[in-house]
Amino acid sequence: MSAQPEPNPCVYIVDDDQRVLTALSRLLSSAGYDVRAFNSPVEFLRGHDPDQPGCAILDIGMSEIDGLTLQEKLLSGGVKRPIIFLTARNDAGSGVRAIKAGALDYLTKPVQDTGLLNAVAKGIDTDLKLRQQHKQIQELLSLYKRLTAREVEVLRLVIRGLLNKQIAFELGIVEKTVKVHRGHIMQKLQVHSVAALVRLGERLGISGAAGNAAQPQLQLQPKMDHH
Amino acid sequence: MCVLAAEDEFLLSGREARWGRVALERRIVPAGALSSAGDAASAVSARETDFFTEHYPSRNESRSAVHKRQLFTETLIALAIPLIALSTLQLLKFSTISTVESFAYGEWVKYSHTAAVLIILAAATLAFVAFGIESRRRRRVEDALFRTQEHVLLSAEATDVGLWEWNSATDDFQISGHGRELLRLPSRAALTLNSILDAVHPDDRSATEQVIDRALRSSAGFDVEFRLCPIGGRIRWIRLRSRPAHESDAHVNYMTGTILDVTDRSEMKLEIERQRESLAHLTRVGMIGKLSSALAHELNQPLTAIMSNAQAAQRIITKLPLDMNELKSAISDIIQDDARAGDVIRHLRGMLKNNADFFEELDLNAIVASALELTQGDLVARHISVTTCLWKEPLLIKGDSVQLQQVLLNLFLNAAEAISELGRPAGSITVTSTILSDGYASVGVSDNGPGIESQSFATLFDPFFSTKEGGMGLGLSISRNLILRHRGQMWAANNPERGASFYFSVPLVRSGAQ
DSSP states (O other), X not given: OOOSSOOOOEEEEEOXXXXXXXXXXXXXXXXXXXXXXXXXXXXXXXXXXXXXXEEEEEESOOSSSOHHHHHHHHHHTTOOOOEEEEESSOOHHHHHHHHHTTOSEEEXXXXXXXXXXXXXXXXXXXXXHHHHHHHHHHHHHHHHTTSOHHHHHHHHHHHTTOOHHHHHXXXXXXXXXXXXXXXXXXXXXXXXXXXXXXXXXXXXXXXXSOOOOSSOOOOSSOOSOOO | OHHHHHHHTTOOSOHHHHHHHHHHHHHHSOTHHHHOHHHXXXXXXHHHHHHHHHHHHHHHHHHHHHHHHHHHHHHHHHHHHHHHHHHXXXXXXXXXXXXXXXXXXXXXXXXXXXXXXXXHXXXXXXXXXXXXXXXXXXXXXXXXXXXXXXXXXXHHHHTTEEEEEEETTTTXXXXXXXXXXXXXXXXXXXXXXXXXXXXXXXXXXXXXXXXXXXXXXHTOOEEEEEEBOOOSSSOOEEEEEEEOOOOSSSSOOEEEEEEEEOHHHHHHHHHHHHHHHHHHHHHXXXXXXXXXXXXXXXXXXXXXXXHHHHXXXXXXXXXXXXXXXXXXXXXXXXXXXXXXXXXXXHHHHHHHSOOOOOOEEEEHHXXXXXXXXXXXXXXXXXXXXXXXEOXXXXXXXXXXXXXXXXXXXXXXXXXXXXXXHHTOSSEEEEEEEEEOXXXXXXXXXXXXXXXXXXXXXXXXXXXXXXXXXXXXXXXXXXXXXXXXXXXXXXXXXXXXXXSEEEEEXXXXXXXXXX
């Protein structure tokens, strides 16, 4: 997908049933995926690399740590890896819990290869997109950080849709100075139109609402559903 | 009252004494206990031993009375015989004396002659009287004996008991008329032990023979139940009992005893057994029901592995060059997982079947392992960890694998439910197996739940006792029943730190020793 020199996406599989683990690994390997199989959730937590792109297939009913708890542990560690749950018992309750906690899919064993491979493909795709967005945001953030406090104030008011005259009035400065600030902002954030500036502000999560906070309410990670 | 009356007839020491004894007996045994016809059969079996123990002393007592009278008449006869002999001698002596001599003796001879004749007459009268008394006594004894026999037979018949006596020397088997009816034997035919055994159902015959044979050799009593050869629809159950024979002669061995028709009781016993079995089966099915989602998991795991391996194989064969090794291991994994799924199903089918007891030699450790396998899924779902500490060698016992698994399943589920009751996240169950010093293997299931309340201990194994909401209270009662059938024990205790432990023991099969 992406041409960046990043490691290839892989599929983590965690199931405490060794035979199922082997079979699932074999299936995914045969479909061309790079598989990392773990027989225990504890081992998975130890061997898991958050920087490694890819998705995870977790069994729900594991004796040490069940899949849902494992998902919570990942989330609380700040890892938003797409997760596909597998369960051998048809338990709607845990399915709802899993999806609510942001699981990508919830499949019942015995699982069909098409279903699983589709979910895995979607998972990897999602993960790559997430990582890309994250990267873009980081880049924007680094640009944003170059703005001065006054420029940030001007940016907020621009996003709110105020005219230069109004901004000057709000800030108690002359209109010309506002124009200079705007020019600097456009230059620093590398945008060429007000519309692009507003979009950028949205992505960075800067609300146009008045606030005394010098820093915008930043969303470090964008929402998963994307246009 | 017949029994009592029969006994009383042995008392020959006068009417007053007889009634005195009856009165005494009446005080000891409430008359109602025997007068009601409905209670007669049970009363007889209860009274049977009493009958014999009281029967013999009373007869001995009567014998001493008889002996006293006998001694008296015998003394009379003993006195009379020498008197007659002496007098006869005297007479003979005088009859040989010559006339001269007799004349010389004069009057004295004449008197002594008369005296001898008188003495003979007196002695003869004495003897006659003695014989008269003796024969009257004999008649009374015979009369009493006859009545006694009548009463014994009557009472036996009234209580549905047949009587028998067997002489092992002549193989003559005497049996009361009612006994013949009970055994469906032709009347009046001469009987031997074999003709009795011929009436026994072929399936029970060798067992019955063995019991009688053992009793004969050890000259002990026996008590055996057997079925009769079916005549008509219903199979009749007979209970044959015998007291140890009293030997009148060192070589002649008598056995006496009773015959009782116990068909109703035996059928009831069988019915109870059947009910118990189906109850055990039902609770087993109930337990499997509780485990069903865990068992679905148990089946789904191998199915998942099979499906994924098969689909992986499908992909592998489309890719060139063919990865033969991967293909081979995929296929061999499919076979193994298929066997694993088959095991689960076989296991389940065994638990759900309603089989009669099937005792075979088993390894108790293996039973524990397979019961754990069935519950594993459920325990995992409840976040309960299981620690096993099994005896390092196989524990060979004789038992029914399904029943033992049922007991273990019940203990595991109880432990799991006790832990869930507490709502603690870190539930744990410890399963141990060991050998007890007295040749028993035992299994213990400990949990870290709330433990057993002290007032519950007494009723823990009672049916319909349950501390669980909606619990039937049958699990432990049935479990203990099953263990008792294995000639084992079941008990419970609270752990020193927390939770409760349940144990059962089953006798070990001695390898090599026996």
